[in-house]
Amino acid sequence: MPHWLQLMMDSFPTLLWAGVKFTVPLTLLSFAFGLTLGLITAVTRLFGPTPLVLIARFYVWVIRGTPLLVQLFVIFYGLPSVGILLDAFPAALIGFTLNIGAYSSEIIRAVIASVPKGQWEAAYSIGMNWRQAMARTILPQAARVAVPPLSNTFISLVKDTSLAAAITVPELFQAAQRIVATTYEPLILYIQAAIIYLALSSVLSALQVRLEKRFSRYGGMLEANR
């Protein structure tokens, strides 16, 4: 067996375990929370009163505008100076949630606004209130366009969780770096990590295809290869 294959096989369980223990939960939790936050932010920007709109815009501006790594640093190393000492995992979770919230809010805002006005009117005309119109008429139509960009965000997240290593979360990539430290084979180990990331994202890509199919089944648009 060649050296590199041996190395990959030896390191595989370690990496996988780090992935299962930290990367996956961090990804799933921060996506769930982040998407909720994104929806709230998007709705605020579209329909909220001006002060809230300004707050929402400020939030999106700061979070999108500064590096995630710095945000994690501030949460983990900076907040203690004002008396907030968070553990690494919750700190990472907060950082990623804030991030997903900001990015996804832009996507959600765009797709909500892309549903023709007449659909709101149709919903109102049968007596729906705003909430019902949103939930039953607008979002299901908006979802069709939202799935690919949101899954971009989701899939980026999977890999961005590696930044959590900077604040001491021993996730997948960190595990790879540990092995590199003793084997001096960064390329092999990183490719190994990449393969596991690829496997995780493939699950999401498959989900994306399913959702796209589901939300598009009502037709009215291009029939196209995918």
Add this chain to the structure above:
Amino acid sequence: MPHWLQLMMDSFPTLLWAGVKFTVPLTLLSFAFGLTLGLITAVTRLFGPTPLVLIARFYVWVIRGTPLLVQLFVIFYGLPSVGILLDAFPAALIGFTLNIGAYSSEIIRAVIASVPKGQWEAAYSIGMNWRQAMARTILPQAARVAVPPLSNTFISLVKDTSLAAAITVPELFQAAQRIVATTYEPLILYIQAAIIYLALSSVLSALQVRLEKRFSRYGGMLEANR
């Protein structure tokens, strides 16, 4: 003057210069190339013959699925083993272009598909060919929804360029790290870097607002706070 302020003022020109010299050109070039690649990929997936569709899907799958850092590593440290020795900047440019291409192709694909079929038909009915219909009828309408998610990608890119440090491009974040090495003030320097990133992204955010306004002026949708 407090220590931290002094430090920030001292380091500002160094960081700014690194930003102007490496971060900005890397961002602009890879976005321009990446967007072109994304458009080609999206169109291929929507309209291309099956073999090309499969190639495009494979490309998107691999690039979205694996960490950018690893891709940069493979291009920079891995390709030499097959005889391709790239300088750091071109290697980074290739890596980022491939990335933007994959992510933006998903967005472009979604928004192209979101334009109602009837618009293609209207364009064809006045004798346009596919190219004209795409350029003059479909893309301008698709752009309205595409701007926020694409600017997500663009703004992420600004900060992801810091990964180029891993393959020895002395960009903004690396400049900050160099100063950290002598001052041991990561938090201050990173916040300093974050401020410069924020300034760069603010330009993009402003551009986003303008483009959104421009592409939305024709109405037909929700009038909403932004």
Add this chain to the structure above:
Amino acid sequence: MIELSHIRKNFGDLQVIDDISLKVKEGSVTALVGPSGGGKSTLLRCINLLEIPTSGTIRLGEAVIEFAPGKKVGWDAVQKIRRQTGMVFQNFQLFPHRTALENVMEGLVTVLKWPREKADARARELLTKVGMAHKIDAWPSTLSGGQQQRVAIARALAMSPRVLLCDEPTSALDPELATEVVEVLSKLAAEGTTMVIATHDLRLASRVADHAVFLEAGKVVEQGAADRVFGAPEHERTRRFVSSISAAVQSGYGEGI
């Protein structure tokens, strides 16, 4: 039932509804007729507040709302009016992500909280009435123009609104079907539903309307009993408008009859 007083509606500088006052009695049918761009759709949309009038007062049943430039209208008041009105849109506005049946069931299930089976049965009944029984599970994007319009009518009828606003409800229907739909609407009117119908189909209008309003450039040119407005219009303008059809009838297939 419905009372509009001094309603104005501006879009920017453009005054589209210019000081219109109108009373619609409970259980009556009012036809809004007039040239294209006259403001029929806008007036209908003002009644259920899809457009907020620039100024004026609207009374619908017990709900009264006064409008003035810059004055915000409470959501509750709006909702109160909308709950009592149904609307058939000029361009249908079906929910594309729901089948024909689901389109009709939507309000029953979501707003009136009917159990699904009951809503399903009612929706089927209505779709059958408008001749759409065979397309119950079709997506709107696969329906012909007239089929979409009939689903839209069924969707509005399903909610049994006290007031039904119809914007060109037969524009996409062939004469046979139009007659059938008109019959359905007449029956509804006879059962006490108040209706306001914007239409350029004067036959439809004269057939079902008690009251007719002739709108041009946002102003009421003439209004009164439908028979009188269509049969013996007072104003020169109205006369010309009404006669344009008789002219068409005489010169066209009318000869053949």
Add this chain to the structure above:
Amino acid sequence: MIELSHIRKNFGDLQVIDDISLKVKEGSVTALVGPSGGGKSTLLRCINLLEIPTSGTIRLGEAVIEFAPGKKVGWDAVQKIRRQTGMVFQNFQLFPHRTALENVMEGLVTVLKWPREKADARARELLTKVGMAHKIDAWPSTLSGGQQQRVAIARALAMSPRVLLCDEPTSALDPELATEVVEVLSKLAAEGTTMVIATHDLRLASRVADHAVFLEAGKVVEQGAADRVFGAPEHERTRRFVSSISAAVQSGYGEGI
């Protein structure tokens, strides 16, 4: 000019056009009439290949295309046919991101490569003809139904197609305007444009059409000279359909005339 032979069109299992053969002479006007869902729009869309027929042959001028299940149609052939045809869609399909004027100019500038000023002048002229001079710079989303339809007609006319396909071109127009638009179309026909008009407005049909085709459930029930089909229909089904309007006229405002 146009010759359809044995055209069939299936959507999945649903056969929407069932073996239709049809000849349309150069410069003639053919009216497609029939109940909603009968296949009028689909047949029109098959002529300019917005729908690719499942089987059959289409000849349009010199271009001939044969269809068969599974057989791909060359883009060139399709484009050749589309360049000769214009279409007014049942739901207008204006370009929402272009003003009324730009909608009409679009084909002239992009396809025919006219200089902008020339295209602008032509577009203004056409919009004036359909009574839309005052809305030249309006976005489609701010136009009333009838106004949109008129822009759509102007857009199709602008290209001076050899064949003009109109899908319910007066459905959103009031009788006065409908008459005007019909006049514009008649004049065009007189100048040699070949027209196929799907309509449920039998008055319009009888006024402008030389030839009439009665379509039901994807089949031709009756066809022939328009006068004959409308005036003295042979088939029981056609007779009933045509009489539904006379009935409406008699019972409705027709009394008042």
Add this chain to the structure above:
Amino acid sequence: ENLDKIKKAGVIRIGTEGTYAPFTFHDAANKLVGFDVEIGEAVAKKLGVKAQFVEGKWDGLIAGIDADRYDAVINQVGITDARKQKYAFSEPYIASKAVLIVRDDNTDIKGFADLKGKKAAQSLTSNYGKMAEASGAELVGTDGFDQSIQLVLTRRADATLNDSLSFLDFKKQKADAPVKIVAEQAEASYSGILLRKGDDELVAEVNKALADIKADGTYKTISDKYFGQDVSK
């Protein structure tokens, strides 16, 4: 008062990278081991507490001690004047010599003086970076020794400076890598345990513990285990 806190908790929290062999790394069983780690454990034992390691990246390590995420950093932190200004150090617990590493086929560079105008691949946050710069080299920034070596191997950099112990470890792993040492720094540099300033009691206790483990042979055992020699001088 920090000392009291540590004693009371029964735990001393130590920040370390965990990716720097042979000082602080993970063995095949993924357990954190290494020279620094064992030194930390031995010191903790002398203090009568348990050692609890927190692993993070280098830039974070320093920030973490400011944010009170741990009490000490044991990670081959070189004792320099600049660092002494902000932090307290224990007495040195290891001495190492910087070596100059080039490709086997490189004949230009024979000593530190030849670095002038050449490219040196260095982790920017390390002391060696500064040493290379002082010799007139142009720095190519990397994230660590493994990358620095890669750059030298792919000829993107001419040389890299690092401590001899790391290089030995590297050669142990990759005996056939075409790199060699061409020069060694004359005077050794020392690393110590990094502590927060203003806690002289803790510094004193740590120094005492270091002295104790040297005295009772613990230090020698650890040193032999990882390097086969005494690395205290």
